[in-house]
Amino acid sequence: MNATSADSLLQCLGPLRLAGPIFDKELRVASRRRRLYVLRFAYVVALVLVVLYLWSSLLRTSGGAGGALQASRLTEMGKGIVAMVVWFQFITGQILAAALLGDAINSEVRQRTLDVLMVTPVRSVQIVTGKLVSKLLQAGSLLAISLPILAVVRVFGGVPWDYLIAGLCVTASVGIFAGALSLTLSISNRQPYQAFLAVILWNIVVWGLLASLLTKLSQSGYLSGGVVRSVLQLTNPFILLGGLTQGMMSGFGGVGMLSWLWQCLVLLASATILLVWSSWRVRKITLRTRPLRVQETSEAIASGVGKPRRRGAIRPVVGSPVAWKERCTPLFKTYRSALPYVGLLLVILGISITLSIVSSESLGVFFFFFAGLVQLLFLVDVGVAAAGAVSREREARTWPILLATPLEGREIIWGKAIGAFRRNLPLLAPLPVLYLFTFIWGPAEGRSPWASAFAACVLLGTLAISTVFLLGAGLYFSVRLKTTTAAVVTTLIAYVGSKFVLYGFVSPVIALTAGLLHAIGVPEGGVMSAAIVATGGVSAVVYVGGGLLFLYLAARRVRRDIF
Amino acid sequence: MIETKKLTKNFGNLVAVSDLDLYIGAGDIFGFIGPNGAGKTTTMRILVTLLEPTSGAAFIDGLDVSKKGKDVRRRVGYMPDFMGVYDDLKVFEYLEFFAAAFGIEYKKRKAIVDGVLELTDLVSKRAAPVDSLSRGMQQRLGLARVLIHDPKVLVLDEPASGLDPRARIEMRELLRELKRMGKTIMISSHILSELEEICDRIGIIERGQFVFSGTIEEIRPRLGIQSKVRVKVVGDPARAIELLSALPQIQKVEAAGDYLSVTFCEGQNADGVIARTLVNAGLDLVYLHPEQLKLDDAFLQLTKGIVH
Numbered sequence: 001m002n003a004t005s006a007d008s009l010l011q012c013l014g015p016l017r018l019a020g021p022i023f024d025k026e027l028r029v030a031s032r033r034r035r036l037y038v039l040r041f042a043y044v045v046a047l048v049l050v051v052l053y054l055w056s057s058l059l060r061t062s063g064g065a066g067g068a069l070q071a072s073r074l075t076e077m078g079k080g081i082v083a084m085v086v087w088f089q090f091i092t093g094q095i096l097a098a099a100l101l102g103d104a105i106n107s108e109v110r111q112r113t114l115d116v117l118m119v120t121p122v123r124s125v126q127i128v129t130g131k132l133v134s135k136l137l138q139a140g141s142l143l144a145i146s147l148p149i150l151a152v153v154r155v156f157g158g159v160p161w162d163y164l165i166a167g168l169c170v171t172a173s174v175g176i177f178a179g180a181l182s183l184t185l186s187i188s189n190r191q192p193y194q195a196f197l198a199v200i201l202w203n204i205v206v207w208g209l210l211a212s213l214l215t216k217l218s219q220s221g222y223l224s225g226g227v228v229r230s231v232l233q234l235t236n237p238f239i240l241l242g243g244l245t246q247g248m249m250s251g252f253g254g255v256g257m258l259s260w261l262w263q264c265l266v267l268l269a270s271a272t273i274l275l276v277w278s279s280w281r282v283r284k285i286t287l288r289t290r291p292l293r294v295q296e297t298s299e300a301i302a303s304g305v306g307k308p309r310r311r312g313a314i315r316p317v318v319g320s321p322v323a324w325k326e327r328c329t330p331l332f333k334t335y336r337s338a339l340p341y342v343g344l345l346l347v348i349l350g351i352s353i354t355l356s357i358v359s360s361e362s363l364g365v366f367f368f369f370f371a372g373l374v375q376l377l378f379l380v381d382v383g384v385a386a387a388g389a390v391s392r393e394r395e396a397r398t399w400p401i402l403l404a405t406p407l408e409g410r411e412i413i414w415g416k417a418i419g420a421f422r423r424n425l426p427l428l429a430p431l432p433v434l435y436l437f438t439f440i441w442g443p444a445e446g447r448s449p450w451a452s453a454f455a456a457c458v459l460l461g462t463l464a465i466s467t468v469f470l471l472g473a474g475l476y477f478s479v480r481l482k483t484t485t486a487a488v489v490t491t492l493i494a495y496v497g498s499k500f501v502l503y504g505f506v507s508p509v510i511a512l513t514a515g516l517l518h519a520i521g522v523p524e525g526g527v528m529s530a531a532i533v534a535t536g537g538v539s540a541v542v543y544v545g546g547g548l549l550f551l552y553l554a555a556r557r558v559r560r561d562i563f
Numbered sequence: 564m565i566e567t568k569k570l571t572k573n574f575g576n577l578v579a580v581s582d583l584d585l586y587i588g589a590g591d592i593f594g595f596i597g598p599n600g601a602g603k604t605t606t607m608r609i610l611v612t613l614l615e616p617t618s619g620a621a622f623i624d625g626l627d628v629s630k631k632g633k634d635v636r637r638r639v640g641y642m643p644d645f646m647g648v649y650d651d652l653k654v655f656e657y658l659e660f661f662a663a664a665f666g667i668e669y670k671k672r673k674a675i676v677d678g679v680l681e682l683t684d685l686v687s688k689r690a691a692p693v694d695s696l697s698r699g700m701q702q703r704l705g706l707a708r709v710l711i712h713d714p715k716v717l718v719l720d721e722p723a724s725g726l727d728p729r730a731r732i733e734m735r736e737l738l739r740e741l742k743r744m745g746k747t748i749m750i751s752s753h754i755l756s757e758l759e760e761i762c763d764r765i766g767i768i769e770r771g772q773f774v775f776s777g778t779i780e781e782i783r784p785r786l787g788i789q790s791k792v793r794v795k796v797v798g799d800p801a802r803a804i805e806l807l808s809a810l811p812q813i814q815k816v817e818a819a820g821d822y823l824s825v826t827f828c829e830g831q832n833a834d835g836v837i838a839r840t841l842v843n844a845g846l847d848l849v850y851l852h853p854e855q856l857k858l859d860d861a862f863l864q865l866t867k868g869i870v871h
Binding site: 400405 | 608614639643645647648649650651655656659660661669672689690708
């Protein structure tokens with residue numbers, strides 16, 4: 001073998017060769033995007049807040065003690081901080097990978113650049129690998145920010161190297177898996193947030209619910225405890241990292257090296273399978289979205305040979321035209337696209353029923369759990385529908401056409417809000433029935449009909465105020481931000497963030513006030529009731545007031561930044 | 564009907580439109596021409612109230628677009644350069660939606676929608692999903708949409724872009740029909756020859772300012788272009804050149820393939836003298852035709868292709 005052929009062979013086998021020019025392009029583009037810098041800033045802020053919170057809480061638990069005692073607890077504090085940082089990386093690594101890769105393929109489809117790429121010598125596997133590697137590098141560079149903290153804190157002692165290495169390896173492999181899953185889902189989902197939410201859902205269902213089910217089955221004697229524990233440790237990264245952390249904190253060692261190495265291999269192998277499948281799908285999707293499709297469909301309809309995709313009578317426009325238009329947008333475009341969601345609901349239903357049976361809980365608990373999930377889905381979809389209401393029009397370039405009509409900003413926003421709510425009525429409709437079943441079959445001990453009615457009112461009230469907030473925030477961010485994904489993510493962060501503010505800041509203040517009232521002689525029962533009412537009242541004011549304020553601001557901004 | 568006074572629009576440091584003065588009378592078709600980035604779309608967006616001017620004023624039917632936005636929108640039909648469509652609606656539903664958005668009464672909508680469908684020859688597509696239409700059909704649908712509220716003024720931003728020759732001809736016929744209906748039309752296009760055929764007046768814009776505004780006939784003196792004729796003789800072309808060059812009305816004679824290109828001195832037009840001279844000299848004159856100044860040529864001469 002001469003030098004030239006050896007060079008060629010090395011070039012072919014090189015890792016960058018596998019990723020191709022896409023890798024280079026993605027890195028070049030990433031540095032020009034504001035999103036990367038916003039992410040870096042947000043990551044550092046979140047990391048600092050987490051470390052400060054942990055540091056303060058650890059100091060508080062050893063508060064009042066002298067310096068000697070604190071010094072003796074340094075090891076424990078070091079372990080706590082390391083565990084917290086490792087878990088923080090573990091969670092954020094998955095979120096970052098899913099978020100960054102959620103637009104990997106659909107952005108190319110949207111910008112009509114995928115067809116162009118596919119007629120170059122670049123292979124589909126290079127497109128997929130290039131996207132994955134470049135985005136994971138960005139996520140990895142963010143995670144690397146926290147490495148110095150781990151190194152410094154380890155100086156306190158008590159943290160074994162193998163925990164750090166195992167934690168980082170599991171984080172890396174689960175991040176790669178989440179990225180590969182998000183990339184795969186970005187092929188079939190038009191919007192990046194859909195792929196992102198699907199990855200989160202995967203975490204909840206497969207690594208949360210399924211693990212709970214298997215654990216319950218083993219506890220009830222239906223499955224062997226040892227087998228279930230082994231299977232979960234080898235396949236579920238949350239349980240594995242939990243075991244590793246427990247072992248490190250107790251100092252007795254938990255999970256063996258073989259387990260985490262094996263799990264890393266399982267996750268990497270799964271990611272590889274997803275990538276291979278994605279490479280095949282990318283070419284399929286390119287063929288499916290060829291430009292002739294529209295023409296063909298049109299000609300087929302004109303000649304009467306083919307069937308129109310949407311049949312049925314022409315629907316008259318009744319009431320607000322904007323609300324009518326929103327109602328016309330179906331929850332699912334086709335029956336086929338609804339299948340994964342229906343299947344998922346059935347899986348959750350099945351797991352819930354099985355959990356209810358094997359754990360000998362009352363049927364009411366199961367219904368309560370299932371109603372909670374449906375309510376969560378309803379709220380998420382209301383937020384998503386509201387956040388996409390305007391930004392989707394902007395992306396489809398129908399927004400200027402709508403604004404060239406004499407419709408006022410408030411008419412448009414009100415119509416969009418009504419439309420987003422009504423579109424989700426199919427998810428809202430079963431909730432009263434599910435909650436009714438919860439009260440009928442729930443644990444009866446110490447509960448009067450009035451208490452049940454009160455609980456029902458609280459639940460419905462919570463749902464109503466959250467809906468108002470999500471509609472308002474969603475529409476505001478939809479008007480304010482350029483892309484649907486940015487609007488959806490910001491809306492959901494605003495909602496979750498408001499929960500943190502309410503329960504992390506407002507509730508403790510109310511509890512403190514209640515404690516003071518009790519201290520000056522007010523009866524405990526009265527204080528508790530007042531505290532509950534006050535918390536509810538503050539929540540209602542914050543959510544309803546915030547939602548209405550957002551709606552008002554959205555209506556005012558409608559005719560600004562149109563393009 | 565359409566007027567701008569010292570209209571200026573800045574995007575940060577970029578001056579998109581600069582002190583633009585424009586007047587379009589009622590019932591006129593005004594062609595708006597310029598290289599990419601010249602400020603055509605920005606001007607149109609200001610006129611239809613989608614952008615606020617930085618300074619100056621714009622009026623539609625005497626109404627200030629910045630102050631009477633809602634009233635202006637009732638009087639204007641706007642078709643953007645790239646028209647998105649709602650992919651969940653059918654053609655009739657799409658048009659009825661905009662009829663409702665323009666506040667047309669429910670009872671009158673069906674008749675109006677049917678009317679514009681007929682005008683734009685889309686009756687056969689009445690129940691077809693909007694996103695299944697071809698590009699040409701979608702452009703027609705866009706035109707149907709802007710007519711739904713019977714506006715006095717139509718602002719059409721490159722309505723023929725991306726259309727095949729047949730669709731372009733159909734679009735041109737449709738615009739002629741709209742002119743007959745008395746609509747005032749402002750239309751931008753890159754297909755300059757089309758504007759030449761349908762426009763009463765044209766405006767050539769570059770770097771946000773008009774470099775020319777007037778009728779096609781007014782362009783020639785503006786450019787200082789002399790009249791030209793093309794001549795073909797059978798026999799001895801060299802002698803023809805010699806004879807014609809000797810005439811005092813003629814500035815220059817050049818051979819152009821089988822033809823001769825004859826340029827008159829400024830203010831002169833002596834087709835008869837040419838014919839007489841050549842025939843009297845015993846040469847067989849087989850072709851004599853004045854050369855037209857094409858809008859494409861005027862565009863190239865007036866603009867330098869400088870974009871922001």
